[in-house]
Amino acid sequence: MLATIESVELLDRAELLGELILTSEIAEKYRFYYKKLYNDPETKRKIAEFSKMKDLYEDVQRFGRYHPDYKEIMVKTRQLKRDMDLDENVANFRKAETELQGLLDEVSMIIGKSVSENIKVPTGNPFFETGSSCSGGCGSGGGCGCS
DSSP states (O other): OOOOHHHHHHHHHHHHHHHHHHTSHHHHHHHHHHHHHHHOHHHHHHHHHHHHHHHHHHHHHHHGGGSTTHHHHHHHHHHHHHHHHTSHHHHHHHHHHHHHHHHHHHHHHHHHHHHOTTOOOOOOOTTTOOSSSOOSOSSSTTTTSOO
C-alpha cells in the first residue's frame, strides 16, 4: 500500500477522532461508572450470584420443564436478575454504556453518510430506543422508508 499525503491525513484525523471520543464527557462517565460497578462489593456479589444462577438456568434450559429444579431455578433466576438490575451501580453503568454506544453510533452514521447516502451503517439497539420505531440506523440506507 502506498502512503499518500491524503491517506496519512485521513489516518491522523481518524486518530484525532478516536482521542476526542476517548476524552469525551460521555466516555469519562462510562469509565467512572465501570469502576464503580466493579469496585462495589455489594454490586459484585449481586453480579456473581446472578452469574452462578444463570449457569444453572442454562443447564435447566436443556431439559426444560422436565428438570427436577425447573420452577425453583426459573423463579430464583428472575429474582436475582431483578435484584441486580435494580442496583444503582448497574443501572448507572447501563445508562452510561447506552450513551457511549449512542455517541459511537452517531459518529458511525456521520462517517457513513459522508461516504455515501446509500451506505449501510448498523447502529443502535432497538431495546433502548425511544420515540420513533426507527432512528435511521436500521442499516437499510433508508430503504425501509424510515429515514
